[in-house]
Amino acid sequence: MSKDVEYVVRLIANTVFENEQYFSELDGVVGDGDFGYSIARGFEKVINEWDTIDHSLPGNTLKGVSMKIVGAVGGVSGTVWGTAFLRAGITLGTKTEITQQDVIAMFRSAIEGIKKRGNTDLGDKTLLDALVPAVDQLEKSFNDGKDASTALDEAAVVCRQAAEATRPMLAKRGRAAYTGERSIGTLDAGAVAMAVLFEAVSKAWKE
Amino acid sequence: MSKDVEYVVRLIANTVFENEQYFSELDGVVGDGDFGYSIARGFEKVINEWDTIDHSLPGNTLKGVSMKIVGAVGGVSGTVWGTAFLRAGITLGTKTEITQQDVIAMFRSAIEGIKKRGNTDLGDKTLLDALVPAVDQLEKSFNDGKDASTALDEAAVVCRQAAEATRPMLAKRGRAAYTGERSIGTLDAGAVAMAVLFEAVSKAWKE
Amino acid sequence: MKKFVNDPKNFVPEMLKGIALANPKTLKYIPEYNLIMRADIPISNKVSIMQGSGSGHEPAHVMAVGRGMLDAACPGNVFAAPPADFVYQTTKLVASPKGVLHLLNNYTGDTMSFNMGREMAEAEGIEVRTVTINDDVAVKDSTWTIGRRGVAGNFFVMKATGAAAERGASLEELEALGNRVVAVTRTMGMALTGCTPPAKGTPIFTLAEDEMEMGIGIHGEPGRKRVKMAPANEIVDELLEAVASDIPYKAGDEVALMINGMGGTPISELYLLYGYAHEQVEKRGMKIKRNYIGEYCTSLEMAGFSLTLVKLDPELEDLLAAPAEIAIRVF
């Protein structure tokens, strides 16, 4: 099972590496243009120091990933993504098998952590605005009895739509918030990153 | 007679003002782009403080012009042009009538002053390379019995040709000298200024 | 991108190496946590003061480490807050029995890293207090943003608390002093050009040849408005009005006046701006007791400047004038 976690983490990492420039450009429109760079350095540390992480349990792997991110990336992205992985790992606890319910519980716990750490909620034009609808859809698809591949597919589609839907929003968190009205009409970088990652995972699951 | 001197000085000043930008641009190609600005500030002071100059004799006017230039412009242009007017004034001495011979003597003395002050001679790609041939021609035209207007015309033509002929030269003085080989193929700003001034005086004389 | 850089990812570490090599006796560079600290700390009877923020604002804060100012600075990458773990590690390294003061420019990212790092340090019994600096009047407070940004005014907080810590002030006293300085310090900046973070490689924003941005942030965050270029004096008038009407400062106040270059503006222009600003501040009836002209908090190579007023009292003035030994010096 740790293998699955490793697979997904590496997939996320590679997708982040491929999109580093793109993510930074998105953040550069009304933010400060560091998002792709920051998060890529985080996953770089995760991958480079993979063997120094305790992989005895999937939950430990996730906590270890969190510590690497928090040790490499500062600010919003470091603490938000670090908190997310930390919460997911804590939620998983000592489990060795990950059920669909576990996946949803991990996401929910990560989302709560992000809200607290970031003093934020839906509608602030952050990655939550793409992540929450995607997780809602994932849960619904699971509940509807869809298989993992189909559920991921459906979540990815919703995630992308939700990311696109950040465009008319006013940024209320992060450096983009300083632009005020000017942030309207631009995509939120973190939200787009969510969509890109969901799409990557969903595509990989099919193969 | 002081009226003639005043007329010529004011004509030179106005011509310099009109060509300030142009002269600076010429100097900017391989020099430091300050020539037009510098010399314009010099003549600005001459004109603005005209009434503080002792005009009891034409020679005194010229010496006064020199002091104004030396009090406003630094470096090559200030000392070279200041020295030129000083030498011309000293050469004229207490004369109240200026003959053709006096004009040539004033120019020759100014040229000697420039050579000494600038530690320079013909062929160094400076204003001397236009001024000396022009004065040679002026002297020849006078000797050939031409009237002032014709003589000035002929000198102006020679001056322009000589200025153009600085193009293939290697700059050996002033900031342009630091460009070495790159100065080849460019016009010397000071030499072109000589041509522009001779042309202005010659044109004005006709009117 | 026209910059002196080898590998953009190593931009900050290579700069920190330079700082350490230039100050071998007084400063230490800890590559592992990307930090610069005084070689002689922690000192048991002195509170340690540290600040972290994105890099790209030099001399803030890594070149402001030294006796009389910061004990350590833990910078992040260019324009990125330091990792929470580094805040934690730095706090541990500088921790003295008298506690640790965190100075923090008010940005979401910095606040989140410092909060997380502080929680981690406090879990180990280290006493930490935080002073949040928010001197930028350009961004109006609102219910939903984190509030005003911390910009060049951070210099005065570092300088005053640094001097007071040297004189033995307690953690509580320093926290109060820091907040007191923040309360009397206001800044507004503007830019003529954008700037290029090395890892990004292209300008964060661009301004047309006849345009300038008023109220710019030190990360290139847009300001109040983009307007046509204006004469230097008019720009000073506008910044000064925004700053001076904010607390507001009033006639009879004794003040410090800072003209801070954003990185790409030559010092000749800063002095030109200062000359007029000085006259205008005095025209408002204030008395300038100290002045600061140069680069204190920059945005890489951005051309522009900010104007800061600090309302002084005799104690604050004395702390600002106290000696300090930092990397930035003239000879």
Place this chain on the structure above:
Amino acid sequence: MKKFVNDPKNFVPEMLKGIALANPKTLKYIPEYNLIMRADIPISNKVSIMQGSGSGHEPAHVMAVGRGMLDAACPGNVFAAPPADFVYQTTKLVASPKGVLHLLNNYTGDTMSFNMGREMAEAEGIEVRTVTINDDVAVKDSTWTIGRRGVAGNFFVMKATGAAAERGASLEELEALGNRVVAVTRTMGMALTGCTPPAKGTPIFTLAEDEMEMGIGIHGEPGRKRVKMAPANEIVDELLEAVASDIPYKAGDEVALMINGMGGTPISELYLLYGYAHEQVEKRGMKIKRNYIGEYCTSLEMAGFSLTLVKLDPELEDLLAAPAEIAIRVF
């Protein structure tokens, strides 16, 4: 032109006004002759030291006036030598019974103004000596040019002679000391961008986005060659080789190393350059006793830097470390 300027013709006077307003107790500005001088000179038992050159190189030289450095600076317009009359007037104003030392960067224009000004002052019985600074190795000596340019190395001449004058050195001793510093000081600079004199309004020269100029002069005079952009370390290697092979400096020498910003390069990059330069200088077996990182002699807002090596002896090191009180300070 993106500059803080009102009337371009008043650029220099407005800057000088700013310097004077910022230093009301120590400095005087004489608008008539465009000069900045110490408020307390001439001092009868101290030689007075003055330097003039074009403006646009700030802090050189107008911000280097103060106890322990220059007694006066008479700048010209941007990149233009001061008028001969101003050199003369300044010399008269600072003249002490012990004489006046002229420091002079080796350019035709400056030399001509200083020569003419010196002749005028000597005609009135003032004793003047001149030290000509020519530290730039970029331009090879030749029989027909005026020789090497004076660039950022002028800082060391000002600092050493300024300290020695304070200690009572005679005019002859200062002249000898100045020449001794010149003899052990070498610099080479390079640029990434051009710069725009306010009165000109357009850049003196431009470099393509992937181009740099090695051996540039501080007035934008072309250097040795235009080449493709290179990593920071390679640029340092090339400048250091040009400088270090010139005297040449040799293993075992004690040196001062300066990384001087040209005006538009942020201090973060200067420290990055310093870190590598420090390692390379030490790799050559030299020992760095003092370092200088920042802006000492600029070209307006040009992006670029110069590297200077000074071979030290104990006396020189001591003079460089002596205190000085100049406009440029940090707090």
